[in-house]
Amino acid sequence: MTLVPPPFMWGCTSCLLLYAGVLREARVGDGAVRAQLALAAHLVEDHPDDVPPPHAEGCRICPGYASNPDPARVARLWAEHRVREYFLPERAARRW
Numbered sequence: 001m002t003l004v005p006p007p008f009m010w011g012c013t014s015c016l017l018l019y020a021g022v023l024r025e026a027r028v029g030d031g032a033v034r035a036q037l038a039l040a041a042h043l044v045e046d047h048p049d050d051v052p053p054p055h056a057e058g059c060r061i062c063p064g065y066a067s068n069p070d071p072a073r074v075a076r077l078w079a080e081h082r083v084r085e086y087f088l089p090e091r092a093a094r095r096w
């Protein structure tokens with residue numbers, strides 16, 4: 001997994017604008033988390049077919065969502081967790 005966003009993001013103006021915000025905030029801003037949440041929310045809402053499957057191993061976040069007694073309630077948060085690998089290094093993407 002590289003830092004470069006996947007091809008489908010390059011074809012979406014919203015993805016590019018939000019990704020630019022993530023990069024900018026990572027360097028100079030204090031809104032890094034907010035920028036990441038905004039991009040993750042956009043990916044889940046507008047690119048549902050591109051949300052990755054649950055991480056099989058090496059992730060301490062996915063098992064918690066997988067065993068949640070109320071799947072519908074956590075579906076959105078879980079999807080936002082999985083799309084972070086499109087714009088964050090794997091270690092950072094799987095931390096939350």
Ligand SMILES: [Zn+2]
Pocket residue numbers: 009012013014015016042043046047
């Ligand atoms: Zn997009």
Ligand SMILES: [Zn+2]
Pocket residue numbers: 054055059060061062081082094
């Ligand atoms: Zn995961």
